[in-house]
Amino acid sequence: MLLKYGKGSLCLNMEELVQANIITANERPGVKSPTQLVRERLKAPLGTLPLSHIVRNKKPEKVVIVVNDLTRPTPNDILLPPILETLHREGVKEDQVTFLVATGIHEPHTVEQNKQIFGENLVERYRFISHDCDSENVKNLGATSYGTPIFINSEVFEADLLISVGVILPHYFAGFSGGRKSILPGVASRETIELNHSRMVELLDSMPPLETNPLSIEMVEGARLAGLDFIVNVVPNSQKEIVEVVAGDFEKAWLEGVKISAEMYEIPLPEEVDVTFVSCGGFPRDINMYQAQKALDHADRITKKGGTIVLLAECPMGFGEETFENFLRMSRTPMEVIEKIRQKFVLGGHKAFGIARVALNKEILLISNFDQQQTAMLFAQKVNDLDEALSFVKNKHGFSFSSVVMPVGSLTVPMIGVL
Numbered sequence: 549m550l551l552k553y554g555k556g557s558l559c560l561n562m563e564e565l566v567q568a569n570i571i572t573a574n575e576r577p578g579v580k581s582p583t584q585l586v587r588e589r590l591k592a593p594l595g596t597l598p599l600s601h602i603v604r605n606k607k608p609e610k611v612v613i614v615v616n617d618l619t620r621p622t623p624n625d626i627l628l629p630p631i632l633e634t635l636h637r638e639g640v641k642e643d644q645v646t647f648l649v650a651t652g653i654h655e656p657h658t659v660e661q662n663k664q665i666f667g668e669n670l671v672e673r674y675r676f677i678s679h680d681c682d683s684e685n686v687k688n689l690g691a692t693s694y695g696t697p698i699f700i701n702s703e704v705f706e707a708d709l710l711i712s713v714g715v716i717l718p719h720y721f722a723g724f725s726g727g728r729k730s731i732l733p734g735v736a737s738r739e740t741i742e743l744n745h746s747r748m749v750e751l752l753d754s755m756p757p758l759e760t761n762p763l764s765i766e767m768v769e770g771a772r773l774a775g776l777d778f779i780v781n782v783v784p785n786s787q788k789e790i791v792e793v794v795a796g797d798f799e800k801a802w803l804e805g806v807k808i809s810a811e812m813y814e815i816p817l818p819e820e821v822d823v824t825f826v827s828c829g830g831f832p833r834d835i836n837m838y839q840a841q842k843a844l845d846h847a848d849r850i851t852k853k854g855g856t857i858v859l860l861a862e863c864p865m866g867f868g869e870e871t872f873e874n875f876l877r878m879s880r881t882p883m884e885v886i887e888k889i890r891q892k893f894v895l896g897g898h899k900a901f902g903i904a905r906v907a908l909n910k911e912i913l914l915i916s917n918f919d920q921q922q923t924a925m926l927f928a929q930k931v932n933d934l935d936e937a938l939s940f941v942k943n944k945h946g947f948s949f950s951s952v953v954m955p956v957g958s959l960t961v962p963m964i965g966v967l
Contacts, residue, residue, distance in 0.1 A: 578789025
């Protein structure tokens with residue numbers, strides 16, 4: 549069986565697995581005319597007037613469209629043209645539109661990266677800026693019911709019409725991406741993101757349902773304070789084809805998309821297993837360890853205490869975030885990471901915490917570009933290929949170990965006992 553690894557794949561010999569269960573999404577086929585579906589959703593959105601009517605009523609001088617950064621595989625070529633067509637048809641000029649890249653705490657885009665992601669034509673015609681969470685160019689929009697001050701990029705504050713574009717997929721502590729996440733953490737200050745994300749430390753061992761998840765609730769409140777007028781989000785299948793487009797009110801439309809995403813990616817299973825073989829799903833989901841950690845978290849849900857997780861994550865861009873890397877470099881054991889983050893929550897450190905809590909109870913075998921020393925920093929053991937991993941697993945667990953294979957581990961979420 550071929551498992552994606554970066555832009556290529558590695559072969560897992562399924563004949564070596566006695567009791568293997570392959571966890572795949574409950575796939576829905578991609579729609580035949582996704583661009584046409586976007587146009588239809590803009591005309592008949594959920595919970596709001598059609599986008600054209602909103603533009604007509606607001607007569608905006610400045611339109612800000614919040615878009616994903618390079619770590620999120622977003623079909624911008626399908627989503628953005630119909631939105632821009634609608635804006636321009638209602639009299640909005642090109643110089644009145646700003647694209648704000650929702651980098652969260654990630655690195656800002658270069659001009660070349662913007663051209664690769666959004667197309668040279670759009671980058672040359674419109675203003676593109678990347679959010680900088682450490683910039684002073686933020687506005688305090690108030691506080692959430694949890695007391696977190698909402699500092700948001702000033703471009704959002706200055707917008708007469710605020711639109712966001714996103715993808716709705718499972719997320720290891722926010723429940724699902726998309727919708728409100730374009731604002732918080734997408735274009736929020738480091739302080740705001742840090743206070744919001746700090747709650748994950750108490751939640752990861754027992755993730756609450758979306759409707760009672762305090763991180764997600766606060767993200768919704770942040771988007772509301774920011775005045776998010778309209779969203780256009782897609783639900784993709786594992787082949788990155790669009791199976792549904794939702795548009796309109798950022799809560800109602802997003803929740804409709806969440807239902808579809810959950811039906812596809814939350815996979816009920818009867819019990820945990822000895823060994824999990826998990827691929828992130830290839831590039832860009834394994835572009836760095838900061839992103840690949842999501843697949844490790846999903847694999848953790850199905851693996852027994854004392855079991856083994858074999859993670860395929862090429863990570864051509866290394867760790868992916870400086871604080872995350874430094875946190876690992878300065879910690880000798882998983883428990884040291886856990887104690888540090890519980891004493892003082894630091895963004896970037898939360899990813900180290902996510903890895904450490906898995907490594908505390910399970911063995912991680914990592915196939916990646918990392919060398920032995922870097923792999924050890926991740927509390928993992930480096931293996932060069934799946935044959936070497938299989939040999940290790942058989943020596944540890946015997947020849948009749950139970951196992952699952954997760955070809956797209958960043959997306960599929962095992963739900964134990966939910967049958």
